[in-house]
Amino acid sequence: MEVEEIHHHPTNLQCDCCQNQLHEIGSTIAREEATFIPAKLVRVQHIEHAYECKQCKKDNEQSSFIQRGKAPTAAIPRSIAGPTVLAKVIYDKFSLYLPLYRQVKEWTRAGLITNDKNLSNWVIRAAEDWLLPIYEExxxxxxxxxxxxxxxxxxxxxxxxxxxxPQSNAYNWVFRSVPTEGPVVILFEHALTRSQTVLEKYLTDFKGTVICDGYAAYDKLSNITFAN
Structure with a gap:
């Protein structure tokens, strides 16, 4: 936590007895308190500037005498949502379990007028465009x-x-490496079935040993040894 100091000095720096100037001899931390500084929403405008070469324009030696600055590509094309907004929406939804319709109220209070359909699209696009490549790697x-x-x-x-x-079972599969083989990687795979086809698809490039329970799907996959 960042520390900020507020210094309190006597209102009168003259001695009450003789009126001579007082000199500081030390200080004491009287108390500490937590102060919350709310986040703020800022509208950032990316402005592209154009420049031209007067000489080339005059001589007409080059057709491209204009150069223009290039603004960075948006995280989601044609969307007002910047990376920090996307990160907060995803964090609030999946880490704080805050439904999107409730997030809409918070964004409105901050000054961003939106709706839960927009937020849902932002989550989907961020997942597909930015998080899925990380997942695949x-x-x-x-x-x-x-x-x-x-x-x-x-x-x-x-x-x-x-x-x-909806009462039918779907399944979340979890795949986890071990610390002896480097930083632990934990990945989830959602599937509507519990069949062996999920393992066949997910473990196509894996060759080694799988520690699992005695479920029948963990059996007879090429290049894999099952340690129940």
């Missing part, structure tokens, strides 16, 4: 390991793409 790192822990747990999906009822 982490998956490549995971596939290069020789020892993995794998397990799956039940999840519910309200609007299933396979047409089954």
């Amino acid at each position: 982490m998956k490549n790192v995971l596939s290069a390991k020789t020892l993995l822990h794998i397990d799956e747990t039940v999840a519910k999906v309200l609007n299933r793409s396979d047409g089954k009822r």
Whole structure:
């Protein structure tokens, strides 16, 4: 936590007895308090400046005598959401479990008029354009390991793409490397099924040992040894 000091001096720096000037002989931390400084929303305008060469224009020796500055590409094309806004929306949703419709109220109070449909699109686009490539690279790192822990747990999906009822089980699979093979990588794979096809697809490039439970899907995959 950043430390900020507030110094308090006597209102009268003259001695009450003889009126001579007082000289400081020390200081004491009287108390500490936590101060919250709210975040603020800022509208940043990216302005491109154009310059021209007067000489080239005069001589007409070159057709491209104008040079223009280039603003950086937006995190999401044609969207007002900058990287910091996207990061906060995703953090609040997945780390603080704050629903998007409630986030809309907070953004409105901060000065950004939006709706939960916009926020949902921002989350999807950020995940597909920026986070998915990172996930795929982490998956490549995971596939290069020789020892993995794998397990799956039940999840519910309200609007299933396979047409089954929301009461039907979906599954979140977790794949984890071990500390003896470098920094631990933990990845999740969501699937509507618990079948072996999930493992076949995910472990295509993996060759090694998988530590798992006795579920029948963990069996008979090429180049993989299962240690139950």
